[in-house]
Amino acid sequence: MLPDTPVTSSTFIPSHDLIDWLRMLLRAERAGARLMLDSAGQTDDAGLLRRLAQLHHGEAESCRRLRHCLERLGVEPGQGMGEFHAKAMAIPDLEARMQFIARGQRWVARQVQERLPALEPAWLRDELTVVLQLHQASPDA
Structure with a gap:
């Protein structure tokens, strides 16, 4: 469950680098989610369709979490x-x-893994840990 309490400037001020990085990850995850849907439209192989559906689920969940993180940080x-x-x-x-x-x-897993230990606040680290786990649990990771 994602917390709904927005971060105020008195509790945490995100750096431009952090915001840019989160937005870059969100764009990458959007691309992945769309890719799974478009690829599924090109096959009738049941096994491949299951793999694509599982990947799409993870990409969509990552998108949701990244979007929420950015919104909670008070940025578009x-x-x-x-x-x-x-x-x-x-x-x-x-x-x-x-x-x-x-x-x-x-690539996404490495991006998150490299920055995860230094991420603040703790709720952001928790959210990105889930994104990392989704990518590590991927059947194609």
Whole structure:
């Protein structure tokens, strides 16, 4: 459950670097969520559809958590999605695309893992820990 108490300037002032990083992750996760849906529309393979549905669920949950973090920090989450979607969709072979997706999952996990120990406040670290766990639990991570 996500806490609903907004952060006030007296409790924590996020750096521009932190805000930019969270927005970048959110754009990447939006790209991933859209990618799973678009890729699912290109196959009728039941096993692959299950993998894509599981990945989509994780990407959508990560989007929700990242958006909430930004809102709780008192900043606009921003719009758009990352380049990952276009790059992945340019790979016509779905198995090769799934390998590219796996690299993307690992990239997000590394991004979060590297910054996690220094993240403040604790609620932000907790939220990003869940995002990390979602990417580590991914069938293609």
